[in-house]
Amino acid sequence: MDSKTKNRPLTPPPDGGRPTLKTIAFMTGLGITTVSRALKDAPDIGAETKERVRLVAKQIGYQPNRAGVRLRTGKTNVISLVLTLEEEIMGITSPMVVGITEVLAGTPYHLVVTPYSATKDALAPIRYILDTGAADGVIISRTEPHDPRVALLTERGLPFVTHGRTEMGVVHPYHDFDNERFAYEAVRELVERGRKRLVLLEPPPHLTFYSHMRAGFEHGLRDFQADAVSFHHINIDHTLVEIRDAFETLMRSDDPPDGIVSGSGSGAIALIAGLEAAKKTLGKDADMVSKVPSDFLRWLRPEVVTMYEDIRVAGRELAKAVIGHIDGQPSETLQSLSQPELQSAVPVSIKR
Amino acid sequence: MDSKTKNRPLTPPPDGGRPTLKTIAFMTGLGITTVSRALKDAPDIGAETKERVRLVAKQIGYQPNRAGVRLRTGKTNVISLVLTLEEEIMGITSPMVVGITEVLAGTPYHLVVTPYSATKDALAPIRYILDTGAADGVIISRTEPHDPRVALLTERGLPFVTHGRTEMGVVHPYHDFDNERFAYEAVRELVERGRKRLVLLEPPPHLTFYSHMRAGFEHGLRDFQADAVSFHHINIDHTLVEIRDAFETLMRSDDPPDGIVSGSGSGAIALIAGLEAAKKTLGKDADMVSKVPSDFLRWLRPEVVTMYEDIRVAGRELAKAVIGHIDGQPSETLQSLSQPELQSAVPVSIKR
DNA sequence: CAGCGCCACTGTATCGTTACAGATTTATGG
DNA sequence: CCATAAATCTGTAACGATACAGTGGCGCTG
Secondary structure (H helix, E strand, O other): OOHHHHOOOOOOOOOOOOOOHHHHHHHHOOOHHHHHHHHOOOOOOOHHHHHHHHHHHHHHOOOOOHHHHHHHHOOOOEEEEEEEHHHHHHHOHHHHHHHHHHHHOOOOOEEEEEEEOOOOOOHHHHHHHHHHOOOOEEEEEOOOOOOHHHHHHHHHOOOEEEEOOOOOOOOOOEEEEOHHHHHHHHHHHHHHOOOOEEEEEEOOOOOHHHHHHHHHHHHHHHHHOOEEEOOOOOEOOOOHHHHHHHHHHHHHOOOOOOEEEEOOHHHHHHHHHHHHHOOOOEOOOEEEEEEEOOOHHHHHOOOOEEEEOOHHHHHHHHHHHHHHHHOOOOHHHHEEEEOOEEOOOOOOOOOO | OOHHHHOOOOOOOOOOOOOOHHHHHHHHOOOHHHHHHHHOOOOOOOHHHHHHHHHHHHHHOOOOOHHHHHHHHOOOOEEEEEEEHHHHHHHOHHHHHHHHHHHHOOOOOEEEEEEEOOOOOOHHHHHHHHHHOOOOEEEEEOOOOOOHHHHHHHHHOOOEEEEOOOOOOOOOOEEEEOHHHHHHHHHHHHHHOOOOEEEEEEOOOOOHHHHHHHHHHHHHHHHHOOEEEOOOOOEOOOOHHHHHHHHHHHHHOOOOOOEEEEOOHHHHHHHHHHHHHOOOOEOOOEEEEEEEOOOHHHHHOOOOEEEEOOHHHHHHHHHHHHHHHHOOOOHHHHEEEEOOEEOOOOOOOOOO
């Protein structure tokens, strides 16, 4: 056997393991290189050969070895979802993961969940991914107006998408919920119910959507002529107990609010508890509009007006956007905003 | 330069990229093999050499290239969490993922989420992982008494852990919630409140914990002398609307139950809605005990007795168990059962 | 018919790591 | 003083894929 024959595997590949390019090369009598190029539809391979290779590959269920591809090309086929461990509250992660995987299912991408402790450096997981080349694309959430993660990822040229916008003059893919619109419509709803003294349970001030929600709230107050009651010392990142206690105090004060806008579903639960601890009744002494990621509030407290944020759809949009970014589509085309959906009452079935 | 010199890199490695074994070999003047073996603490490397290598590796922040290791050894350093896309209900996935990643954070393992559509074949993702060698270990949930996934994984020798037990005479790692105990204690609670006609919202019959929960329920009925009201045509996998409607019908019947055991938190919500649609009052016409994965029910409906299933802890246990299995620990030592925790009332803060 | 270009295919080297089989040096025993 | 062992280190090949630089055959041109 002369040395020329190395690329054409005359030795059958070990049949115990999974098929490789070598297996197909052996079966078709072609060279490994040819098989590789045939499968990527390269222009210098004959049409009939491609067809044969594809057929054999399909027959034996060939799937490229990820480690081989990754080692040679650097392509990981991994999307990394970077999460705070603390982000679990009200289970926003579940539908998000579901939405993402729904989209990734039709692609070669896998989803890797990369957590970080909120008490530590939010940049740490990003650095890890950059340093080790752990992913082809990254999904991050809880964005800040000047987000160092966005800066770093942009600088290093790693495709990413944010759940939430930034304000740094960098055009990047994002998906966001229209929190401004939400708060504006929430105010409208409350004023339509005759409420005039409104309070907002807002996001923590360092996150971008804080200002969106506040802007919508204040715009609504102006347009519909209502007044704000201050509740700035508390936000949706506080514990339920803290929110409840603070709100009870507020409701017991001389001039309590009669309309409540809650920026989170779990926050709404604490607000309700605080209101009731102050011996007030929801729907009578005050009305509430809340953003919610699920159905529960609507089922248990139908008197709360709920606006649904579909996290599953967000997951889908985010996944599509990172992949788009990886594929080189311009960032401007990878930005989307989802609108709050005013939820109707729980469906009532017709009784026989 | 003679051919002997290939393993000792006299050429400095490309300094643009991340450090490799070659980088360390160049810096220490050692061979690549030596460096590799030094870092794994192999017995044939001198103590002083090991120390030097470790120091340099640490200094330059060396991290093994996962693709290289994976290609050479087959070790992926991946744990795969296999989920139904439909499993999102009541957000069980979130705390689970958090728990798992908490444990994996201290290891070289990454968490990959591998979903499947419940309407399709539950074996498909398992086969994929086996065929492509995509993971070193697998976490599966929603186990059945005779679970084909467990059979396949055992047969093929891939380490795994189940969330839930099986009944197939195969000893394998698992973590489970003691649903029997839960139902038993739930019955006790209800009888102590004077309830005698009890109904169970049970798991779907094909899952293993169906029989656990039923056994506990029936055992409780016997021990505490209460009667069962049939509700077998409905289980926790039905939609909220279906559960509510069926339960409303039951509550409107001639001889409705006065005690309710709910096998799921979201199911409880629908049951409450059904009960109230039948113009009954929770706590008066009937009492309810529910298994819950979160705080919400306790906050919104304090009259429901809740038993907490800590999914985050489950995630931690599952992660520890797969890793243990991978490391060759005997399966018998990797089995755990967590007990229901009767939740106290929502904490009340002391008012000034 | 030499020369050229094109088509279809192939060999080699390489990514980073590790298993394996040496190789070198020094110590030990007879 | 030579053979042997022990201790420590090293080269080669391979995992599976792909970039790159060919190679051989064929037809066409002048």
